[in-house]
Structures are given as C-alpha cells and as structure tokens.
Amino acid sequence: MPQARRLFCYLQAMLLLLLLPQVSVAGTEYTLAIESAPAWVQVVEASTPDNIPVEEIGSGNYYLLVDNQLKLDESSPQVRFTRLRQLVVNQRGLDKVSQIEVDFDPLYESLTFHSMQIIRHSEVIDKLSDPNISLLKQEGRIEQGLYDGRLTAHIILDDVRVGDIIEYSYSISGANPVYQNIFSFQRALQWSFPIHVQSLRVLWGKKHPLYVDVKNMQDTVIKRKLTIDNDAYIEYVIVGTYSPILIRDSNTPSWYNPFATVYFSELNSWEQVVDWAIPLYSQRSVAGEEVSRVIKDIKLQTRDPNKRVMLALNYVQEQIRYLGLEMGVNSHQPSLAEDTLSRRYGDCKDKVMLFIALLNGLDISAYPVLVNTDYGHDLLAHPVSLNAFNHVIAKVQVFGLTYWLDPTMNYQKGPLEDIFQANYHHGLVIKPGESDLTALRLGKTKSLLTLTESYDVSAGFKGRASLSVKSRYQGERAQSFRYQLEDIGLKALQTSYEDYYRKDFSGIKLANKLIIDDNGQTGVVNTQEAYQIDNAWQPDGADFNINFVSYSIQNALEKPTNSNRQSPFSTRYPNKITHKIHIKVSNGDWQFPNETITESNPYFIYNFTSNFDDAEKTLTLTFNYESKVEYIAAMNVGDYISSINKIEDSLYYSVMTYGEGSTPAVSETSVSESVVGDTLDKKDKLILLCVLLYSLGLIYAIVTWRFDSKSRLEYPDEKYYPVSRRKLFFLSLSTGGLYISYWMYRNWKYINQTEQLGIMPIARGIFSPFWYYGLFSHLVDDSKERYSRNRIMPMSFGVVAAIIFFIANYAYNSDDWYLAGVLATPILLFPLINYIIKLNGRNSEAYIDNSAWKIRHTVVSLLFIPWILFDIGSDLTVFPSGKIMSGGEVWQSNIDFMNDNKIIKENEDILMFYSDGVISYEEDGNGFTDSSVFSYWEEDGELKVATADFVDVRNLKVEFGEDLDQQTRITVLLNDDSDFLLIVSTEDKLDLKFYQSLRKHWYQTKQLAVIEDKLSL
Secondary structure (H helix, E strand, C coil): CCHHHHHHHHHHHHHHHHHCHHHCCECCCECCEECCCCCCCCCCCCCCCCCCCHHHCCCCEEEEEEEEEEEEECCCCCEEEEEEEEEECCHHHHHHHCEEEEEECCCCCEEEEEEEEEEECCEEEECCCCCCEEEEECCCCHHHCEECCCEEEEEECCCCCCCCEEEEEEEEECCCHHHCCCCEEEEECCCCCCEEEEEEEEEEECCCCCEEEEECCCCCCEEEEEEECCEEEEEEEEEEECCCCCCCCCCCCCCCCCCCEEEEECCCCHHHHHHHHHHHHCCCCCCCHHHHHHHHHHHHHCCCHHHHHHHHHHHHHHHCEECEECCHHHHCCCCCHHHHHHHCEECHHHHHHHHHHHHHHCCCEEEEEEECCCCHHHHHHCCCCCCCCCEEEEEEEECCEEEEECCCCCCCCCCHHHCCCCCCCEEEECCCCCCCCEECCCCCCCCEEEEEEEEECCCCCCCCEEEEEEEEEECHHHHHHHHHHHHHCHHHHHHHHHHHHHCCCCCEEEEEEEEEEECCCCCCEEEEEEEEECCCCEEECCEEEEEEECHHHHHHCCCCCCCCCCCCEECCCCCEEEEEEEEECCCCCCCCCCEEEEEECCCEEEEEEEEEECCCCEEEEEEEEEECCCEECHHHHHHHHHHHHHHHHHHEEEEEEECCCCCCCCCCCCCCCCCCCCCCCHHHHHHHHHHHHHHHHHHHHHHHHHHHHHHCCCCCCCCCCCCCHHHHHHHHHHCCCHHHHHHHHHHHHHHHHHHCCCCCHHHHHHCHHHCHHHHHHHHHHHHHHHHCCCCCCCHHHHHHHHHHHHHHHHHHHCCCCHHHHHHHHHHHCHHHHHHHHHHHCCCCHHHHHHHCCCHHHHHHHHHHHHHHHHHHHHHCCCCCCCCCEEHHHCCHHHHHHHHHCCCCCCCCCEEEEECCCCCCCCCEEEEEECCEEEEEEEECCEEEEEEEEHHHEEEEEEECCCCCCCCEEEEEEECCCCEEEEEECCHHHHHHHHHHHHHHHHHHHHHHHHHHHHHHC
16 A cells, blocks of 8 residues: 555544544543452462573563453353463563553443552552553554554553562453354464463353364363353363473464464354355345446446456455444444445455445356465364454456455456466355355466566776666566555656666666556556666776676575474465576677576476677576475475575676776686696605505406416316305405406306307406396206206396396496495396306315405405595595585585684685595695685695685686586685685586685675675765
C-alpha cells in the first residue's frame, strides 16, 4: 500500500475510533471489575528456584508461573482465568514488568482483576487497592487497514525494584458471538524465553466431547471427571516445569512450528467448519442495484469469460480500498456485496464476496475459500479449528480451469492465465458438500525478471563508458514494480536505480530519464535506463580493470550462515531470473575464454555462459537462475550451501587491460625463470640415491627372472599355470597389476602350445582386461570335457565377473577408484585359479614351484609398494596430489607448518590450496584465505615465503595453462609495486575456479575497505 494511501486509511480509521461509542474509555461507558478469583479456580504453587537460567533471560524478567484456566459449559459464558508471576532480574526488566497490559473486546467480553501485588523478600505489597488503570484503544493494526474494537487495560506499577516478584491475575468472561458457542483453543507450552512453571487447565461442562491434540511434546494431558456446584465437568490438566528455551533459526518458514503446543476443539471435521461458515457467507454475494450496474458495464466491454474475470478482479482491487472494521461478528462474517461497493472499502472477506457477486452476475462459478497465509503449508497436520484461517480468497472456474484469486492484491494486470496466484497450499472452500481441505494446485508461475545490461567501454580507460539497462518484469515481479513505483514515485525510483550502480561505479550519472512501458494487456512491465560512466576502469598502477557482478542472482542465492540448523531454511519461490551482461571493448587482441557452468540440484538450477564475439568486440555473460523449492529441509542445508559454493565464484567477472603502449587482454603476467644452482642439495642427493637403488633392484629382478626362466624345469603334467592365490594376490597388489598380466600370459601360452591356436600369448597378457572371459570360457569347456559339467562358476556369473574385471582394470586410471580396482582384479581371478589348482593339485611340483616366494619377489615388492602407497597417499592428500584442493582437504599438520612459518595467521582458514611439491607440502604451496594470499617454496634448502593481505593487493593477473602439462600462473601485484607468483595445476580446470574465487574474495575485501574508509570519514 503506498504511503499516501496508508496514511489516509490510518487517519480515517482514527476518525472512526473517535465516532464509535462502543469503545468508550474507562469512566464513561465501561468500568473494570475488581473481585476475588472464582471458586472453581485452583491455586498453582510457584516457588522461586535456587538456580535461575540467567543466560536464557533476554528481557530482564523471569516468568516463575504462567497459569491459564478455562471453564466452559452449556449455560454460562466461557471464562478464561490467567495468573502470571514474574521475577525482575535486572534493570531491563523494570520497564517490562512495571507496565501491565491486558487486551479484551468490550463488545462481548468483560475483564475482572483478582490480584496485583509486589513481593519484596517476605513483604507482600498490594497494588490492586488503588490501581492506576487506563483503557487504551488498540492502534497496532490500523496501519494494516484493520480495526477490531479491542481495548487494552494498561496499568502502571510504581516503586518496582530489581529482585521484586510481580504477580497479578485476572479473568475474561465471554466470547465472540460469531463462534456460536463453538470452542477452539490452542496454547504453546514451549517458548523462546524461560518459564519456571506453566499450567493449563480446562473445565469442560458441555455434553458433546472435547477433542485434544498435542504436538512436539511427550507430556500427556491428564483427564478426570469432577463436580462443581452440582454440575459435571471433565477436567483437562497439563503442568510443566522448566524446560530449555527454543530459539527459531533465522529464515525459518512461517509455517514451521517446533514449539510444544496443545490444541482443544469441539469440532473434529472440516465439514463442521464448512457448516458453520456457510450461514455467514450465504446471501452476502447477492447483487443489488450498484453491483448490477458494474456487471452490466463489464458485459459491454467483452464477451470473453477470462477477460471478464480480470475486469471484475481489477475493479475490486482498484476501486475498493482495503479497510476492515472487524468488531464482533464482523470479524468473520462478510458485509453484503452491495454495502461494500457503496462504501468503497472492505477487508479480505468483504472484497471476496463483492468479487464473487460480480462473477456470479457474469455466469462464472466462484466460491470463497478460507486460507492461512502463515501455516497453509502445514494446515493438513493442523487440528480442526474455527481459528485455523486468517484470510479469504476466491476459487474461480473458467473453461474447466481453476484459479485461486485474491482481490486484496493490487497491480495485477494481463491475461488471466498469467496472473500471479499466491501459494497458500491448502484452503477450505465454503460450499455445500465440501468436507475436507482442498490443495491449491497452481499452474507454472509466469513470474520472471529478465535483466540486460549493455556496457560500452570501447573508448578505453581514458574515455567515458556508457551503460544501458533493459528490465522486463512479469507476474509477481511486475506487481512488485508497480507497487514500488506508486509507493516512492518515479524520481525516487530513478535515484535508487542510479545508486544501485554507484556502488561499483562512483562516476556514474543519468544520461536519460527512466522509461517505463507498462502493458496492461500482457501484464509485462519494460523499463529502460541509460547512464554515462566516468572512470569506469579502475587504475592499478599502469593497468586498469572493471569488475562485473550478477547482483540479481547473488541476492537470489540466499545463503545460510550456518549449516547446523534445527529448522528448515526459507527461500524465495517462485524465483526465476535471466541476467545478461554485454561488454563492448576496444579493438585489440582480447582473450576471453568461452565458459559454461551448469549446476542443477534439488534446490535450484543455474547456468552461466561467457562468449566473445571477436568481430563485434563484444563479450556476453549470461546468467540463468530458477529456484525449485520454497524451503530447504534442515538436514539438506549443508548440501544447499555446497551447491551455492559451486557457482558463487562464477557470479564475478573481471576484465583487465594495460595502459598505453600495451596490448589489451583479459589477463597477462610476466614469469621469472628460476636459476638452478651448480650444486646438489641434500634432497637432490636423496632422490639420486633412490633412483640408483631402484635401478639396481629392477636390474636384479629382471636378471634373476630371466635366469630362472632359462633354468626352469618343465613339468609334463602341468596344466595351465597353477599358482597360490596368496602369491597372485600380493604380487598383484605390489606390482600394480603387472603380475596378473604375467599370469594371464602363462595360461594363454599353455593353451597355445596344447591346442596350436596360433595366438600371441604376450598380447593377451598385456591386454588381459579384454581376455578374462576368453580364458574363463576355455576353462569351462575344459571342465565340461573332464567332469561333464561346469565346475568353475555359472556362465552368467562369468559374464558379470568379466565385465567387472574390465571395469576394475579401468579403475586403475581413476583417482577415486584406484584402490578398489587394485583389490578387485586379483579377487575376480580366484574362481579361475581355484579350478587350475584343482586340476594340478596342491602337492604337484608345478604348483609348489610356481607358488614359491623368491628374493626377486621381495625386491619387486619393495620397488612397487612405495609408489602404490605414495599414489594412495596422494589421493588422500597426505602427499601432494597435483590437484588444486579445498581448504578442508589440507591436513592439520600442514596447516600447523604454515602457521609456524608465518605463512598464514592462526585465525585464518585456507579456502583453496595447491602444492607443486613432490614428496611433501613443505616443498611448495600456493593458496589463499578469506583475507590473504600466499606462496612459499624451497630454494637452496631455504624456505621462501611471500604473503599479502587482500587490502595490500593492487591487482591480479593470470596466464592460463593451455593443457595438462602446462601450469597456470597468477601474478599478485602489490600496492608497493612488488609482486609474487602463484603456480597452480590445470587439472580438471580447477585453475579457473581457483582464480575466480581468489579474485572474488580480493574484490570483496577491497570494496569493504573502501566502504569502511568512507564510514570513518
């Protein structure tokens, strides 16, 4: 609601307050009663505890007792008794407890005070004998356009001190007649502030049953029968002692209620609520003379039912202002449609019934629907109650399609099928025959923001840049724009847009006025902005850069600050954004890598592309985002944060150029070559020694194997190549699978010799992954010939084993599955080995000789096992892996090393890291934290360190490696004109992510420093 309209409604409501005699102040038509508590009230003991939860107290007062007792029967008004006892803990609590406020409606309720006292040590000071009580009209909802006639009894206590206990009790008798004596009540039993003792008691004296339901609690409601003044009652009691407070996480959805709550209702079906509501709404949509005149006018404008619905909706939205006088039955019963039209104001139910009256006159089916704007998502789990709803909308059916329209909304234009419909999830249609809640099934939202920013920076760093912005608003986005335009006006809106870009370009100014095209037929709003920008390029010594950010999507990605949540995280849904940035640059040899980043997960879908048109000298960045859900379950928040982290860096893009006499480029750097000394350090000598030992060991193994091969005895009865499973398994592990190739070769050699196949056994050994099934099939044929059956394994198992064997060998080349492949391949050969062992026997000379463990086997194991362990250690990041790592993958021992050598500060967390070391991370490292960038390396046996806080970094330049054997080099240019180099791997293209993330954190820190400098002035 625009401010002018809001002020008008406020003043009008204030005038109505002064004219209504029903809300007279004390001393004229309403007098408060003071008397003893009713006899049926039970006294609940509430002592002061020895230990007060001071850390949980936020307002300076501690509730020692919250006691509510209700009495209901057939003949007398319901009575609600309340007793509160509070301890003043500190000075803050004095302001709160020294002013007592009790709300009630004088139209149908009477307020009676029973006690009011200050307990100071053992002294009891009565404050009810001469109370300072005022009756105040409630104004809290007037700005919302609502007035319900309620009063507030306001009591000011004098002489209240820290340490005092304030206790008071009162009763409110009566209930809104609109409820027709139907009882519904709910009470929270868990709070965000501590309560020592709380008690709830309900005396039920009606004939039909009272339904009780509890949520988020294990305590049960105690039920028993009793007699009061010869009348039978059922007593429901629940008493709770202190329990820890419950603080709702930020951004918790409104429908999520984790607090313990008890519900009472004498209804147990939604059909009963419909039966109660139908008399309230019946005959309220009858068209009188004025309504009929509007209907006739709509008929003359169009014959299209969809357009007629929109004309009726827009008429009620625009011509009937929102104002509700919800006194007595008017809180739930709508006004006559004719009356609403005549006075030109009404609340939600009034506007809905006028809307329905218009539609009925146009032969369009429509019914009122009760909804809850806060708890609609959880309404199915809510106990049946008259108070389960807080809003009314309309169900409209046209051509077999259902629309859920809200006449209290404003600024809805365009075709009916594109109109935004708020998702209240569930509603109760007020129509004869309705017996349950109805799911509000909405069509796919047409709400969309399309933003196109076109920058022309072709004049270079000395020239003036320009920016044109085209925005397209659809659906809810268009509604919000129209509201904002009316609320603050065109000039203020134009200024706010200019300020939006000024945070990145201090030299920006309007080139033309904001152009707005609001198409009422399509419902689409198009705007155009035009700016001139001085000093768009930011100087960095002799160089210049411009940073571009997709703020529209950055703001849409609502990122939780903590993944350890107890409640869901609310997000904006629906939310669909397309953001394009066109950047026209000057002539020259510009280098922009074409990129595509896509992230699709259960929460959102995101796509980024960059494309450079060299002929037009225009770089286009395209960002697309669409939310999928309106909340993230608590258990998935960590995954949601990780999903945002994957794409966050791509929202920032930097374009750089050199000064005069230089060639423009997206990035460029200079590299200084290392000078290798003439002498070898200790590490070089150690490496040389290892190479020598490995060479000697390998020579020994080959020579002894060749010698044994020549002198090997032939075993005439040997069938295939029998060897123990143990030897094959361990030699397979220690040789990285090479022994399997040898074993396969020996078996195919036997087959070739016995069957004269003319094959190449060596080739089949080398390409063993392709020949598992061939060997298995041959052994099966051999088994059937010898034993008349397959004694190895079923053919289907053999097929599966062959496939897994092939995949396991392929896994040798995978970083993630290497270890699994090494373990799986020898195990898959066991069925084949078992058959060959069975053919030869364990006591055969061939089996014993082939299975013998010889010195060369130990030597080979010693040669290969360190490499295998090193490879596994690299995968586990124990040793440098050759990949860029996240900070969480860096071992604490390496972080301690960096802390000890002043590479990073004690309180800093590494975000990304890469080591070019061979054996240890202490040899080399490059990375950054959220506040600094660092590099270290060994030179002539001495550790060299280069670090810089982001605020001391003038610019970053990068030269991307073209392929895996080249590294990406990032030059860090400092404010003092010095620089140092970061070297990172290009594997998996993580170098781009490393650079983008580094640049983003550096840029954010620089921007924050500028803001802080301005604030300090």
